Amino acid sequence: MQLTADRTFLNDIDQIRDKVFRITKRILISQEEAEDATQEVIVKLWQMDATKRNGFRSIEAYSVTMAKNYCLDRLKSKQAQNLSLNEKIGNSKMSDSLQTKIEQTDELNWVGNLIDQLPERERMIIQLREIEQYDFDEIASILNLPEGTVRVYLSRIRKKIRKQFLEIQNHGIK
Amino acid sequence: MGSNKIETLLERYFEGETSLEEEAVLRKYFNEEQNIPEAWIPYQQFFGYCEVAKKETYPSVSNRTKTSNRSWIFAAASIAVLLALQVGGVFDSKNVITEQQQAELAFQQFQIQMKTVSNHLNRGVQKVAYLDYWNDTTQKLIK
Numbered sequence: 001m002q003l004t005a006d007r008t009f010l011n012d013i014d015q016i017r018d019k020v021f022r023i024t025k026r027i028l029i030s031q032e033e034a035e036d037a038t039q040e041v042i043v044k045l046w047q048m049d050a051t052k053r054n055g056f057r058s059i060e061a062y063s064v065t066m067a068k069n070y071c072l073d074r075l076k077s078k079q080a081q082n083l084s085l086n087e088k089i090g091n092s093k094m095s096d097s098l099q100t101k102i103e104q105t106d107e108l109n110w111v112g113n114l115i116d117q118l119p120e121r122e123r124m125i126i127q128l129r130e131i132e133q134y135d136f137d138e139i140a141s142i143l144n145l146p147e148g149t150v151r152v153y154l155s156r157i158r159k160k161i162r163k164q165f166l167e168i169q170n171h172g173i174k
Numbered sequence: 175m176g177s178n179k180i181e182t183l184l185e186r187y188f189e190g191e192t193s194l195e196e197e198a199v200l201r202k203y204f205n206e207e208q209n210i211p212e213a214w215i216p217y218q219q220f221f222g223y224c225e226v227a228k229k230e231t232y233p234s235v236s237n238r239t240k241t242s243n244r245s246w247i248f249a250a251a252s253i254a255v256l257l258a259l260q261v262g263g264v265f266d267s268k269n270v271i272t273e274q275q276q277a278e279l280a281f282q283q284f285q286i287q288m289k290t291v292s293n294h295l296n297r298g299v300q301k302v303a304y305l306d307y308w309n310d311t312t313q314k315l316i317k
Contacts (some may be wrong), residue, residue: 023230031233075181130224133194144251155190162188165216 009046009053016060017042019132024126027071029116037074041067047153064132065142068124075120114164122157129154177211184217201225 026036140147204221
């Protein structure tokens with residue numbers, strides 16, 4: 001009985017892990033930090049009592065919330081160490097592998113860089129809606145915000161990104 | 175899909191009013207349509223990026239062990255090189271000159287050389303003074 005429960009949990013985990021990794025990477029920006037954060041979330045899920053685990057309406061939404069909280073804590077402790085945001089981005093770029101460097105030359109990736117330069121809450125909302133395609137009520141519960149606020153934020157961010165796109169297009173800089 | 179309908183959807187999209195289903199329509203249009211109006215190219219790039227970003231996965235376990243093996247080899251190699259240098263005396267602590275020490279040394283040498291140059295110059299000036307003296311005397315004689 002325990003074994004089959006573990007097996008279904010393992011099946012769930014695979015999908016959750018990729019999702020959590022993408023979200024944590026969007027918030028923390030650094031690849032290594034995101035890998036650590038993902039591990040942390042998975043370990044916590046694994047240690048959790050199976051009955052408690054099955055009691056959640058959606059284990060996925062729960063994991064994403066946990067990932068978000070973990071990332072925000074990480075960012076906060078970084079700020080406590082007087083690391084500025086720029087420094088953080090710079091460091092992550094320095095330590096990135098050759099593969100990432102190649103990816104940065106990729107045309108699509110400058111869109112990603114543009115998103116990564118948004119404040120963390122906006123990055124999170126873009127990631128959850130445009131990439132993970134969550135419903136407004138799910139995003140609202142993950143971020144602990146009213147649904148209406150999420151819509152307002154999203155509209156604002158979409159317009160902001162559009163504006164930046166148009167500026168880039170008009171100046172011809174990439 | 176008529177571009178009129180897309181335009182209305184886009185307007186609502188930017189107001190945050192579209193549902194996931196409607197956004198799926200937009201995504202499908204921008205990722206599959208061949209003749210997209212030029213003004214909409216940025217949207218196509220944005221939706222294209224989202225499509226790619228959605229497929230990113232957690233780095234696989236085999237990838238991780240491979241890199242860790244490689245870094246172990248690098249570590250071993252660097253230790254070996256360091257040991258070799260130590261044995262060869264290259265890494266002798268006396269030979270390690272810090273950048274600042276090097277700069278100071280260079281400055282001292284520069285100072286010495288500038289002093290020599292200035293000495294030579296002064297001697298030159300003294301000789302020119304003689305020339306002046308000689309000039310004065312010849313002037314007197316001509317008078």
